[in-house]
Amino acid sequence: MGEFELIERYFKRPSRQAAVGIGDDCAIWTPRPGYQLAFSADMLVEGRHFLPTVNPQLLGHKALAVNLSDLAACGATPRAFLLSLSLPRADEAWLSGFSQGLLALADAQACELIGGDTTQGPLNIAITVMGETPLGQAILRRTAQAGDDVYVSGHLGDARLALEVFRGNLNVPQAVFEVARARMEKPTPRTALGASLRGIASAMADVSDGLLGDLGHILKASGVGAQLSLQQLSGLMLTRDDWDCPRECGLRWVLSGGDDYELVFTASPNAQHAVEAAALSTGTRVTRIGRVTEDPHLLLVDDNGDVVPHDFRSFDHFA
Ligand code: ADP
Numbered sequence: 001m002g003e004f005e006l007i008e009r010y011f012k013r014p015s016r017q018a019a020v021g022i023g024d025d026c027a028i029w030t031p032r033p034g035y036q037l038a039f040s041a042d043m044l045v046e047g048r049h050f051l052p053t054v055n056p057q058l059l060g061h062k063a064l065a066v067n068l069s070d071l072a073a074c075g076a077t078p079r080a081f082l083l084s085l086s087l088p089r090a091d092e093a094w095l096s097g098f099s100q101g102l103l104a105l106a107d108a109q110a111c112e113l114i115g116g117d118t119t120q121g122p123l124n125i126a127i128t129v130m131g132e133t134p135l136g137q138a139i140l141r142r143t144a145q146a147g148d149d150v151y152v153s154g155h156l157g158d159a160r161l162a163l164e165v166f167r168g169n170l171n172v173p174q175a176v177f178e179v180a181r182a183r184m185e186k187p188t189p190r191t192a193l194g195a196s197l198r199g200i201a202s203a204m205a206d207v208s209d210g211l212l213g214d215l216g217h218i219l220k221a222s223g224v225g226a227q228l229s230l231q232q233l234s235g236l237m238l239t240r241d242d243w244d245c246p247r248e249c250g251l252r253w254v255l256s257g258g259d260d261y262e263l264v265f266t267a268s269p270n271a272q273h274a275v276e277a278a279a280l281s282t283g284t285r286v287t288r289i290g291r292v293t294e295d296p297h298l299l300l301v302d303d304n305g306d307v308v309p310h311d312f313r314s315f316d317h318f319a
């Protein structure tokens with residue numbers, strides 16, 4: 001199977017919203033008046049972001065999901081994406097699984113594959129997504145204000161739990177592992193929640209490298225700090241009540257585990273009801289975990305309001 005047959009067979013679909021999709025030198029997109037386009041790119045490298053044994057269908061899902069998570073973080077509605085693939089060989093079983101997982105999520109999110117690049121080489125998946133927001137309504141990192149509440153969507157820490165089991169560092173009951181593994185291998189991008197927080201959240205980011213680091217980006221960009229409640233954080237792991245998770249581990253993974261693809265955002269206390277309504281209407285769990293402070297530090301406080309020292313760090317590829 002040649003390169004063009006491969007593209008035709010596994011990736012080409014009739015274009016829907018694109019003026020021109022796959023097949024010409026460029027895809028052509030007509031922007032809607034009154035909207036801005038949001039772009040983001042994320043690359044998945046074998047051995048770095050996924051294990052060589054991963055199911056290709058799940059990998060296809062995840063490759064797009066991590067990109068959609070960035071659109072969600074800006075409150076952008078997904079529209080289209082480009083796929084750049086480097087493959088060691090044209091393995092039909094792999095391509096079929098990968099494209100199914102990828103395109104199923106693309107269809108579910110109405111995000112159309114409009115082009116890309118295909119080359120032979122080490123397995124590497126690079127996706128560029130494009131979304132849209134009404135003019136001036138993208139939710140950025142730099143606009144959090146002292147006094148805002150801090151919220152996080154969904155659950156945190158479970159993907160890291162699965163990774164530790166895969167690495168052989170931990171044993172947990174099989175049912176717990178399955179739940180955690182689904183969180184790691186099949187993350188749900190929070191695009192509906194992200195878009196419904198336009199005009200409500202004051203700042204937002206997605207949690208990909210770990211809560212402390214990703215919230216840290218918002219705080220730094222906004223010139224503020226935050227106090228997070230240990231009590232609220234300790235309830236964020238999905239699997240927490242299903243096994244005897246060492247408290248220290250659970251908290252470490254919630255704060256710095258990574259691979260969660262949830263949203264962390266800030267909103268004025270006046271917007272609390274609007275936040276709750278957005279959570280309800282999109283069927284997404286949202287938890288208030290703390291408050292933005294003028295003091296530019298990120299502190300953890302216990303039930304008594306006392307500061308708890310910690311040494312948790314988020315993931316950094318070059319640290
Ligand atoms: P060029 O040679 O101009 O770089 P290609 O021959 O690589 O273009 O690609 C031909 C068409 O197929 C283009 O429309 C391109 O966007 C599309 N394409 C290539 N690889 C992929 C892929 N992995 N997924 C989707 N579309 C792709």
Ligand code: MG
Nearest residue numbers: 023024025026
């Ligand atoms: Mg060309």
